[in-house]
Amino acid sequence: MWYVSVFDAKEDVDRKEIYHERSEWIKKHEKVFMKKCKTIKRFEVVGSSPVKVFFIIETDDPRTLNVLSTHFGDAWYSMTYPVLERGIAEALKEDITGIMAKK
Numbered sequence: 001m002w003y004v005s006v007f008d009a010k011e012d013v014d015r016k017e018i019y020h021e022r023s024e025w026i027k028k029h030e031k032v033f034m035k036k037c038k039t040i041k042r043f044e045v046v047g048s049s050p051v052k053v054f055f056i057i058e059t060d061d062p063r064t065l066n067v068l069s070t071h072f073g074d075a076w077y078s079m080t081y082p083v084l085e086r087g088i089a090e091a092l093k094e095d096i097t098g099i100m101a102k103k
Contacts, residue, residue: 001058001059001060001062001082002056002082002083002084003055003056003057003058003065003081004054004055004057004080004081005054005055005057005065005069005080005081006052006053006054006078006080007052007053007054007055007076007077007078008050008051008052008076008077009050009051009075009076010050010074010076010077011050013050013076017075018051018075021071021075024071025071033064033068036059036061036064037058037059037064038059038060039056039058040055040056040058041055041056041057042054042055043056055068062082065080
């Protein structure tokens with residue numbers, strides 16, 4: 001299953017704390033997390049203040065996502081969503097099917 005996790009640093013979190021958090025991630029979690037995920041990619045919004053980070057994750061074990069949110073802890077607002085890839089044409093076809101079924 002694919003997931004998108006969105007993390008927004010809280011306004012009162014300074015860059016030193018974020019740097020420390022990233023260092024701890026590399027020491028403690030990165031290798032374990034990489035083993036439990038088929039795919040994990042990290043994206044950061046350029047110039048965003050406070051920092052905003054997105055993870056695109058593919059895993060068969062959704063409990064793995066708890067490691068991510070637990071690590072980020074109280075310094076961040078976070079939400080994780082299960083997602084699926086669907087092209088615009090496929091979404092349009094489903095929309096039309098749904099509309100026709102309601103008539």
